[in-house]
Amino acid sequence: MTTRIDARFAELAKQGRSAFVTFVMAGDPDPATSLDILKALPKAGADIIEIGMPFTDPMADGPSIQAAGLRALKGGMTLRKTLEMVRSFRKDDDATPLVMMGYYNPIYIYGVDKFLADAKTAGVDGLIIVDLPPEEDTELCLPAMKAGLNFIRLATPTTDDKRLPAVLANTSGFVYYVSITGITGAAAADARAVGEAVARIKRHTELPVCVGFGIRTPEAARAIAESANGAVVGTALVDALRGSLDAEGRATAKTVTAVADLAAALAQGVRGAKQAAE
Amino acid sequence: MSPALPNSFRSGPDERGHFGIFGGRFVAETLMPLILDLEKAYAEAKADPAFQKEMDGHLKHYVGRPSPLYFAERLTEHLGGAKIYFKREELNHTGSHKVNNVLGQIMLARRMGKKRIIAETGAGQHGVATATLCARFGLECVVYMGAVDVARQQPNVIRMEMLGAKVIPVQSGARTLKDAMNDALRDWVTNVHNTFYCIGTVAGPHPYPMMVRDFQSIIGIETRQQLQEVEGRLPDSLVACIGGGSNAMGLFHPFLDDPSVEIFGVEAAGHGLTQLHAASIAGGRPGVLHGNRTYLLMDEDGQITEAHSISAGLDYPGIGPEHSWLHETGRVNYLSATDEEALEAFQLLSRLEGIIPALEPAHAIAKVMELAPKRPRDHLMVVNLSGRGDKDVPQVGDILKGRNK
Numbered sequence: 001m002t003t004r005i006d007a008r009f010a011e012l013a014k015q016g017r018s019a020f021v022t023f024v025m026a027g028d029p030d031p032a033t034s035l036d037i038l039k040a041l042p043k044a045g046a047d048i049i050e051i052g053m054p055f056t057d058p059m060a061d062g063p064s065i066q067a068a069g070l071r072a073l074k075g076g077m078t079l080r081k082t083l084e085m086v087r088s089f090r091k092d093d094d095a096t097p098l099v100m101m102g103y104y105n106p107i108y109i110y111g112v113d114k115f116l117a118d119a120k121t122a123g124v125d126g127l128i129i130v131d132l133p134p135e136e137d138t139e140l141c142l143p144a145m146k147a148g149l150n151f152i153r154l155a156t157p158t159t160d161d162k163r164l165p166a167v168l169a170n171t172s173g174f175v176y177y178v179s180i181t182g183i184t185g186a187a188a189a190d191a192r193a194v195g196e197a198v199a200r201i202k203r204h205t206e207l208p209v210c211v212g213f214g215i216r217t218p219e220a221a222r223a224i225a226e227s228a229n230g231a232v233v234g235t236a237l238v239d240a241l242r243g244s245l246d247a248e249g250r251a252t253a254k255t256v257t258a259v260a261d262l263a264a265a266l267a268q269g270v271r272g273a274k275q276a277a278e
Numbered sequence: 279m280s281p282a283l284p285n286s287f288r289s290g291p292d293e294r295g296h297f298g299i300f301g302g303r304f305v306a307e308t309l310m311p312l313i314l315d316l317e318k319a320y321a322e323a324k325a326d327p328a329f330q331k332e333m334d335g336h337l338k339h340y341v342g343r344p345s346p347l348y349f350a351e352r353l354t355e356h357l358g359g360a361k362i363y364f365k366r367e368e369l370n371h372t373g374s375h376k377v378n379n380v381l382g383q384i385m386l387a388r389r390m391g392k393k394r395i396i397a398e399t400g401a402g403q404h405g406v407a408t409a410t411l412c413a414r415f416g417l418e419c420v421v422y423m424g425a426v427d428v429a430r431q432q433p434n435v436i437r438m439e440m441l442g443a444k445v446i447p448v449q450s451g452a453r454t455l456k457d458a459m460n461d462a463l464r465d466w467v468t469n470v471h472n473t474f475y476c477i478g479t480v481a482g483p484h485p486y487p488m489m490v491r492d493f494q495s496i497i498g499i500e501t502r503q504q505l506q507e508v509e510g511r512l513p514d515s516l517v518a519c520i521g522g523g524s525n526a527m528g529l530f531h532p533f534l535d536d537p538s539v540e541i542f543g544v545e546a547a548g549h550g551l552t553q554l555h556a557a558s559i560a561g562g563r564p565g566v567l568h569g570n571r572t573y574l575l576m577d578e579d580g581q582i583t584e585a586h587s588i589s590a591g592l593d594y595p596g597i598g599p600e601h602s603w604l605h606e607t608g609r610v611n612y613l614s615a616t617d618e619e620a621l622e623a624f625q626l627l628s629r630l631e632g633i634i635p636a637l638e639p640a641h642a643i644a645k646v647m648e649l650a651p652k653r654p655r656d657h658l659m660v661v662n663l664s665g666r667g668d669k670d671v672p673q674v675g676d677i678l679k680g681r682n683k
Contacts, residue, residue, distance in 0.1 A: 056581045057456065059306070059464060073581060078579040105576070106579055109580030131566065133306070153307070154306070157308075158310075163310075182468040
């Protein structure tokens with residue numbers, strides 16, 4: 001099975017650079033603006049897009065992404081509409097990998113088999129589900145692999161060498177290294193410690209390793225991209241979006257460009273990185 | 279339709295933490311290694327006679343166990359049916375059953391070398407118990423409490439602060455127990471290296487539901503022995519209120535394999551089951567939140583909805599996974615009582631027995647008022663009086679004053 005994610009990393013390897021991975025919340029601040037942002041991201045230099053599935057109780061997320069999810073839910077976003085958004089995006093873009101990221105309950109309630117079928121048809125390439133560790137692989141991970149979707153696992157500073165094989169066993173697409181113990185948008189990652197952690201993970205797997213949590217600036221993105229196969233930025237983009245809203249939390253004429261401009265600057269940072277050592 | 283009945287209702291969970299389809303370990307990877315460590319440490323402690331001996335000593339001399347089993351003579355006469363006994367958990371040090379579990383977890387935290395304890399709290403009873411034992415053992419204590427609950431349970435906030443704990447008002451979501459648990463989990467993910475999360479109820483990822491149940495089972499074990507001494511037999515029925523369900527599980531678990539014992543759990547029906555309430559079994563369905571699969575209140579998109587109960591301790595949109603399983607197997611009957619019914623029971627008990635109950639067990643008493651009159655006089659009914667009402671006196675006082683104007 002080769003997904004758009006595999007194809008994209010193969011292509012980037014040829015170009016000798018790391019991936020710039022963006023995270024945005026589906027439906028933030030409203031479905032139409034959110035789709036426009038999604039469409040603007042590849043042009044701004046996003047190589048892979050993670051789409052957040054809004055959830056009322058995001059236990060691994062900091063205040064920015066919590067608020068983004070609540071804005072989206074208030075705007076009427078649902079999992080069904082998030083899949084519709086993916087379908088709309090795919091009409092014009094059949095290359096950019098899309099990864100849906102979030103929590104298990106909305107998928108469980110949608111129905112696992114129906115969700116996997118609908119996600120595949122819509123053009124989703126991979127899933128990152130924060131509250132499904134390898135111990136719960138039978139829930140969604142194994143069915144997702146069977147359905148032809150990558151199941152991208154989080155590895156963290158607490159995932160030691162003994163546990164890594166269990167975490168990597170059913171992972172595909174890439175490995176998402178969470179650079180800090182903490183929630184999204186919290187402390188900044190230390191590039192050297194991240195470099196060591198990425199090297200440690202690479203001793204256990206051939207998969208690309210992307211790093212996220214705590215990357216906010218083009219400089220930080222570049223530093224991370226020197227050791228990792230990809231740098232993920234979420235909170236900073238969500239904050240840029242929030243900063244463009246009017247007093248009532250509605251989108252303004254500046255909203256799409258606020259996100260796209262920051263994404264473009266971050267993409268430049270990633271592209272400025274020296275080639276990741278292999 | 280009920281699934282196939284097990285040989286025993288007391289053998290769960292399985293090694294992956296499942297009670298039927300319920301339970302499990304739905305947590306972020308950052309927490310997973312720690313949860314596996316905790317499971318191992320708990321198994322070792324459980325098998326260590328020295329751990330049990332030390333715990334028994336603290337339970338006797340610090341908590342004040344065993345708690346009395348009290349014949350509620352005037353309530354029995356008033357209702358004119360079943361003979362009603364109260365398991366007086368409200369007489370424990372700190373004023374509720376919560377201390378039984380906290381003692382066990384704090385001893386485990388010490389064994390694991392953790393110096394920083396975090397907890398979530400609704401009514402503040404679990405927070406007070408945690409702050410108390412942290413003071414007793416010289417540990418740092420941080421308690422997450424929804425901002426709404428901070429306002430309605432002020433006496434307990436003051437107590438926690440006097441005991442040296444830091445109380446953090448949680449401003450996200452509905453600002454009640456669910457949101458306090460979210461923020462406690464976020465703290466835990468951030469400070470995983472030195473922090474022990476002392477969960478207050480039989481919920482959360484495995485091994486918590488099992489471990490908290492084990493620590494609370496002292497309630498049912500004592501009840502069994504005490505009733506044997508005074509009546510020479512088993513109870514005919516048990517009644518307890520349920521938020522997450524730890525006081526209920528503690529009373530019920532030792533009796534689950536005695537088929538003659540009818541068991542009733544009472545959820546909070548808030549303004550009524552067709553309006554805002556906190557009755558997860560009556561009004562919810564299975565979903566995944568806070569580390570486990572269980573009955574939850576949610577909308578058709580799987581978004582968790584806000585619960586409501588007059589009682590901060592029951593104001594939670596979920597329930598412990600073992601209760602979900604006991605519901606589906608039919609072993610326990612789950613009922614619900616409204617805010618109004620609980621308020622009425624609160625006043626009745628205060629005047630008839632000279633016991634001001636917490637609003638939480640007032641829900642259990644409310645259903646006793648329905649169940650007891652329909653049963654014969656030789657029917658033995660045990661109610662878990664899980665907490666005392668001191669913390670609720672200002673809130674209930676204000677409500678009643680408002681009505682008499």
